[in-house]
Amino acid sequence: MPLQTPPLRGLHDERGAKFTEFGGWDMPVEFDSIQSEHAAVREAAGIFDVSHMGQIHATGPDATELMQRLTTNDVTRLAVGDSQYAAITDEDGTIIDDTVVYRLPNETDDGARADEDGEPTYLFVPNAGTDESTHERWITHRNEWDLEATVDNRTDEYAMFAVQGPEAADLVDDATAESITALDRFEAQYATVDGVDCWVARTGYTGEDGFELIVPWSEAEHVWSLFDCQPCGLGARDTLRIEAGLLLAGQDFDHDSDPRTPYEAGIGFTVALETEFVGRDALAELEREGIEEKLVGFQLIDRGVPRHGYDITNTDSRVIGTVTSGTMSPSLEQPIGLGYVPVEYAEPGTTLQVVVRGQSKKARVETTPFIDTV
Amino acid sequence: MSFDVPDDRRYLESHEWALEIDGTVRVGISDFAQDELGDVVFVELPDEGDTLTQEEEFGVVESIKAVSDLYAPVSGEVTAVNDDLFDAPELVNDDPFGDGWMLEIEADDASELDDLLTADEYEDQIA
Numbered sequence: 001m002p003l004q005t006p007p008l009r010g011l012h013d014e015r016g017a018k019f020t021e022f023g024g025w026d027m028p029v030e031f032d033s034i035q036s037e038h039a040a041v042r043e044a045a046g047i048f049d050v051s052h053m054g055q056i057h058a059t060g061p062d063a064t065e066l067m068q069r070l071t072t073n074d075v076t077r078l079a080v081g082d083s084q085y086a087a088i089t090d091e092d093g094t095i096i097d098d099t100v101v102y103r104l105p106n107e108t109d110d111g112a113r114a115d116e117d118g119e120p121t122y123l124f125v126p127n128a129g130t131d132e133s134t135h136e137r138w139i140t141h142r143n144e145w146d147l148e149a150t151v152d153n154r155t156d157e158y159a160m161f162a163v164q165g166p167e168a169a170d171l172v173d174d175a176t177a178e179s180i181t182a183l184d185r186f187e188a189q190y191a192t193v194d195g196v197d198c199w200v201a202r203t204g205y206t207g208e209d210g211f212e213l214i215v216p217w218s219e220a221e222h223v224w225s226l227f228d229c230q231p232c233g234l235g236a237r238d239t240l241r242i243e244a245g246l247l248l249a250g251q252d253f254d255h256d257s258d259p260r261t262p263y264e265a266g267i268g269f270t271v272a273l274e275t276e277f278v279g280r281d282a283l284a285e286l287e288r289e290g291i292e293e294k295l296v297g298f299q300l301i302d303r304g305v306p307r308h309g310y311d312i313t314n315t316d317s318r319v320i321g322t323v324t325s326g327t328m329s330p331s332l333e334q335p336i337g338l339g340y341v342p343v344e345y346a347e348p349g350t351t352l353q354v355v356v357r358g359q360s361k362k363a364r365v366e367t368t369p370f371i372d373t374v
Numbered sequence: 375m376s377f378d379v380p381d382d383r384r385y386l387e388s389h390e391w392a393l394e395i396d397g398t399v400r401v402g403i404s405d406f407a408q409d410e411l412g413d414v415v416f417v418e419l420p421d422e423g424d425t426l427t428q429e430e431e432f433g434v435v436e437s438i439k440a441v442s443d444l445y446a447p448v449s450g451e452v453t454a455v456n457d458d459l460f461d462a463p464e465l466v467n468d469d470p471f472g473d474g475w476m477l478e479i480e481a482d483d484a485s486e487l488d489d490l491l492t493a494d495e496y497e498d499q500i501a
Binding site: 029030033034035235238239303304305307327328330335357 | 412415416418434436438439441460467
C-alpha cells in the first residue's frame with residue numbers, strides 16, 4: 001500500500017529532512033539532528049508536522065453519548081473549548097488507542113458554529129494509522145446503539161502542527177490575530193493565523209508548554225512557514241516523550257502484540273468508572289483487585305542503550321519484563337527507558353537488569369517523568 | 375546530498391573504512407554511515423590484544439535512533455582503541471575519517487585490504 005504523505009512532504013524534503021514510515025505515513029524523522037531538535041524544544045521552541053495523527057469529528061444530538069461510551073474519560077466534564085486525554089478500550093479493558101478529545105463549539109445542521117442552539121460537537125485525535133479503524137468503530141457502535149450522531153474522518157482535510165517549548169506561547173500568540181495566552185493547559189479555541197481559520201489548543205506531547213494547530217490542508221504550507229523556529233521530526237518526538245514519561249503508541253501499548261490496560265500503562269487517571277463505556281466493567285474489576293504489572297521508568301546504570309524489545313530481568317537474571325521504549329536521554333545524557341514489570345519490582349530505586357545484546361546491564365527504577373515538565 | 379569518500383582508504387559494504395598506516399590498519403565508519411545513524415551516543419569496541427577475523431563483528435555503534443554492528447575489514451590483533459570515543463562518541467559524527475576513528479589492527483595479511491571496495495566502488499554503492 002502506498003504511503004500517505006503529509007501536505008508538507010515537499011517542503012520537508014527541500015529542507016533536508018530524512019523520512020521514515022510511521023503508521024502508514026511518510027513522515028520526517030529528523031531535520032538537523034535529534035539532539036539539536038530536542039534541545040530546541042526544551043530550551044526555546046520547535047515545530048512538528050503531526051498531520052499523520054487522525055482527526056475525527058462527531059456531532060449531533062447523541063454525540064456526547066457516543067463519545068462517552070467509546071472513550072474512558074468523562075466527556076460531560078468538557079465545556080466548549082476544553083479537551084481531555086482519554087483511552088479507547090476494548091471490552092476487556094485493554095487500550096486500543098489513546099487520544100485527546102476536544103469539545104468544539106456546537107454546530108448547526110449546516111455545519112455552522114452556533115453555541116446557543118447547535119448540537120454538541122467533538123473532535124478527537126487518534127494515533128497515526130488508526131483513523132480508519134477508529135472511524136469504523138464509531139460508526140459501528142453508533143448504529144448498534146441507535147444513536148443520532150454524524151461521524152466524519154477528517155484526517156485528509158486537516159494538517160496538524162505542534163509548536164512546543166518554553167517560547168511556544170509567544171510564537172503562537174504572535175501568529176494568531178486573537179490572543180491565545182489566556183488559554184490554560186488543555187484549553188482550545190478557534191483563532192485566525194494570517195487569515196486562516198485554525199483550531200488552536202494548548203496541548204502537546206513533549207512535556208513542555210505547547211500548542212497544537214489544526215489547519216486546513218490547503219493552507220498548511222502557508223501556516224507552517226509563519227513559524228520561525230526549529231522544525232522537528234519523529235526522532236525528537238520520541239526522545240522528548242520518553243523523558244516526559246509519556247506513552248508511545250505501538251510501543252508502550254500495542255493492542256495486537258502486548259495488550260495493556262490504562263492502569264498498567266499508568267494512565268488510570270483517564271478512566272472515569274462512574275461513566276458507562278466499552279471496557280468499563282473489566283476496568284472496575286481490575287481497579288478492585290489491583291494490577292499485577294505496571295509500566296515503570298528506569299535508568300541504565302551500566303553503559304549501553306536500552307531499546308524496544310530488550311528483556312528486563314531481576315538480579316537473579318530471571319526475565320520479568322520487556323523494554324517498551326528506550327533511548328539515550330539528550331537532556332539527562334543518560335540511557336533511560338520504559339517497560340512493564342511485576343508491581344513488586346516497580347518501586348523507584350529497585351535494581352533491575354536490562355539485557356542489551358546478550359549482556360546484562362544494571363538498571364534502576366526511577367520515578368517518571370524523568371525530567372521536570374509543565 | 376554528497377558525502378566525503380576519501381580515496382586513500384578502502385571500504386566495506388557495511389560502511390566501515392580501513393586505512394593502512396605503516397602496516398597497521400586504522401578503522402572507522404564512513405561519513406555516509408554517521409549521517410544515516412544520526413547523533414552517535416555510544417560506541418562499544420573490543421579490547422587491545424583481541425584478535426579479529428575479517429568480516430567478524432567487532433563492536434557496536436549506537437545513535438539515538440539506531441544501533442549498528444561494526445565489522446572488521448581485515449584479520450589481526452587489535453593494537454589500539456580510540457578511548458576518546460567513550461567520553462565523546464560525537465567525534466564519530468564530527469570527524470568520521472579523522473578523530474572519530476575506532477581501532478587499529480595489526481593485519482595478519484595486508485593483502486586482505488584488496489578484498490574491500492575502492493573509494494569509487496563505495497561511492498557507487500551509496501549513490
